[in-house]
Amino acid sequence: MSSAPKPDVTPRGRLRGRRIAVTGAASGIGRATARLFSQEGASLALLDRDPAGLKEIANETDGARFEVDITAEDEVASAAERAATALGGIDGVVNAAGIMYRGRATDVPATNWRQVLEVNLTGTYIVTRSFLPWLTSESAASVVNIASAQGLLPNTPGYSAYAASKGGIIALTKALAAELAPQIRVNCISPGMVNTAMADGHRDGASNYALKRIADPNEIATALLFLTSTDASYVTGSVLGVDGGRAFH
Template sequence: MSGRLAGRRAVVTGAARGIGAEIARTFATEGASVAVLDVSAEGAATTAAEVGGTAHVVDLRDVAATRAALEEAVGALGGIDVLVNNAGVLRKAPLLDITTDDWDDMFAVTLRPVLVTTQVAARAMIAAGGGGAIVNMASMAARTGGAGQGHYAAAKAAVVALTRVSALELGGHGIRVNCLCPGFVLTEMGAATRTPEQVAEWTSRSPLGRLGETTDVARTALFLASDDADYLTGQAINVTGGMVM
């Protein structure tokens, strides 16, 4: 087996479609064994079949089920070397219209599972002798905010903060923790919240003159998961085509 992740065992959450599915495919192409976690049974099964991995269906709002699903995935892989916390939701609402239920649900899907999965994965990595990489998915919204994104931007900013704390506390075990802050990537989730006019306006903001592709994010996740980034931890890397510098 060859590739930058040859022999590595990776778990990717939210990998039924979009960026998560692209990360799973990229990791598998680079030699990793991949377990897919997602709330969509059909989507998880499809991605798992593509990458020759295993599918584990879980609603990440359920803490106990999340722990159990990740432990099951680690068991299926025979251990874990890489965790990618990609799962999340993107919903928009004016600040004055965000309810506390909206707020709590956003954090329950986008932030809390990062803590739960990190705890499970890090304990397994430490028990195996240490070492490993965790890649969390934040967002450009964590850097710049955005109208209608109060709860989303706050949750993603918290992912950045949790990444830094995790890097500090787990570095002594050889575990690196970093996160990505993608800009506008026209996935199914992103496309559902943007008009053609908005897409054109966002495109004009990038010095590169284009929006992001799922492969742009996946390749950066690959770098962070690989030995090429073995002296990189606690970082929040912008993948924004220059929209944030």
């Protein structure tokens, strides 16, 4: 299986002056995104429930850190207010927090089904809603959500709960894009398998991908950077596939 090419990471200041909240910032895609956004000049509010990982990325990026459970509405509302105070406002949100639960429908209890939807879909909604008072006051505000290739094409057995949650994120993204325009752009990306802890034990599943490999988290972060930056100023309601060609197989 081929390895990921080295991306061009030369900072260009594409987020200079922007104040961005990133959930799931302690690890995986969220951590890669926080690192890249910091290099591009953003001030960051970092949200996660992992205090150790959160402290590490906050120290690396000089971001403001907030330990929070994104399914707890009161916690998120408090974190959003404190983040906006710390950064002097918020004009961007990246919803990167999420969980995986694998299992066929016959084996996934309703409790686990609800947990996956609560974190992935409802958590995305709660975070976005909590930051709206600040996003609506900005002229170039942006929200970017993370869906999945499973949400676009759920053709792999054992992912029903995860696919449903990510399909919901796609629909939520389009609904919010219509509702919040023209002040706030809302988009999402749809990654394939990414080289994070979530892929443990399943990395051989990329054999059907056109590019014959899984993604590096930095490759996902660059897509999030595009949709967050003014380079995507005329893009809203979109679902950007970042899946190595999985979606057309």
